[in-house]
Amino acid sequence: MVMVSLSSKEALLLEHLLTSTDDPRQWRRAQALLWLDEGDSVEEVADRLRVTRQSIYNWCTRFDERDPLEIVARLADQERGGRPCTARGIIDPLIDAVIDQDPRDFGYRSTIWTASLLQHYLSQQHHLTVCTKSVNRALTRLQIVWKRPRHKLALRHPFWRQAKGG
Numbered sequence: 001m002v003m004v005s006l007s008s009k010e011a012l013l014l015e016h017l018l019t020s021t022d023d024p025r026q027w028r029r030a031q032a033l034l035w036l037d038e039g040d041s042v043e044e045v046a047d048r049l050r051v052t053r054q055s056i057y058n059w060c061t062r063f064d065e066r067d068p069l070e071i072v073a074r075l076a077d078q079e080r081g082g083r084p085c086t087a088r089g090i091i092d093p094l095i096d097a098v099i100d101q102d103p104r105d106f107g108y109r110s111t112i113w114t115a116s117l118l119q120h121y122l123s124q125q126h127h128l129t130v131c132t133k134s135v136n137r138a139l140t141r142l143q144i145v146w147k148r149p150r151h152k153l154a155l156r157h158p159f160w161r162q163a164k165g166g
Helices: 008-020 024-038 042-049 053-065 071-075 087-098 115-126 132-141
Strands: none
Touching: 008 024, 008 071, 024 042, 024 053, 024 071, 042 053, 053 071, 087 115, 087 132, 115 132
């Protein structure tokens, strides 16, 4: 069971934070710590806030580990890992500069640009590793649309009978 013992100064700062913050995550964490300090169990606090008990334990541990910091920093999220989204502002001008040119001029054996061909071009020419979904999103942002041609060979006009007098 997690026993949170807040000093009177910490409790006052947390209560002030409840009224002044716009961040719902900080509000929930501050409220959880205050309830735990009042003697509520972890299960009760987790049920009230609709989070798991493990989240409550993590919040308390993080709050205790960051003791020398100020209250807002002690309640803040941890740094998150993962791949940063870097393709958005970078590949748009590169695609825009090359999309009107013929891919054969760059040594490709295709007459039109495709998402996978643009991905390969960005990898070879600009040393950027992007996925085809990022290329498709960039094409959407640039409002570049292409469709395969539909072949309508030897189709009769809808009113051809009237034209023939029938």
